[in-house]
Amino acid sequence: MVLEHVDGKKKGKVMLYALSTCGWCARTKDLLRELGVEFSYIYVDLLEDKEQDDIMNEVEKWNPKGSFPTLVINDRKGIVGFRDDEIREALK
Numbered sequence: 001m002v003l004e005h006v007d008g009k010k011k012g013k014v015m016l017y018a019l020s021t022c023g024w025c026a027r028t029k030d031l032l033r034e035l036g037v038e039f040s041y042i043y044v045d046l047l048e049d050k051e052q053d054d055i056m057n058e059v060e061k062w063n064p065k066g067s068f069p070t071l072v073i074n075d076r077k078g079i080v081g082f083r084d085d086e087i088r089e090a091l092k
Contacts (some may be wrong), residue, residue, distance in 0.1 A: 001051050005040050006033065011091050012074040014039035017059045020046055024082040025069040031084060037091050044068070 016032065018025035020043040032039050044055050056066055062078030063070045071079040073090050 001042065001047060001055075003040050003042050006038065008033075008036045008038040011037050013072075014074075014091070015072045016041035017044055017055065017068060017070040017072070018042070019044060019068045022068050027082050028069040028071060028087070031082075031087055032091075035088065035091055 014032065014037055016025070016028060016039055018029065018041055029041060042055065044052060044059070047055060059068075059070050060066050062072050063080045065080075067080060069080075069082065071087065073079070077090055079086050079090065
């Protein structure tokens with residue numbers, strides 16, 4: 001499994017589940033970089049079958065529809081879609 005890590009200010013565990021071809025996922029990743037936040041991300045569409053199934057089970061805990069992007073902050077808050085204001089607020 002290829003989990004990418006981006007260094008920045010530590011705001012807890014910030015995990016982005018994304019698709020490599022998704023424009024909204026790219027915008028969410030760019031916003032996190034702009035905010036200077038440390039985060040990890042994974043392109044779910046590039047995973048093999050079993051890994052993809054396992055990760056989709058994780059995503060669906062926060063987002064039952066299994067859509068992207070799904071951002072999980074500190075294993076407590078899930079943000080589905082590109083929600084600029086909500087992401088900024090959660091990472092103050």
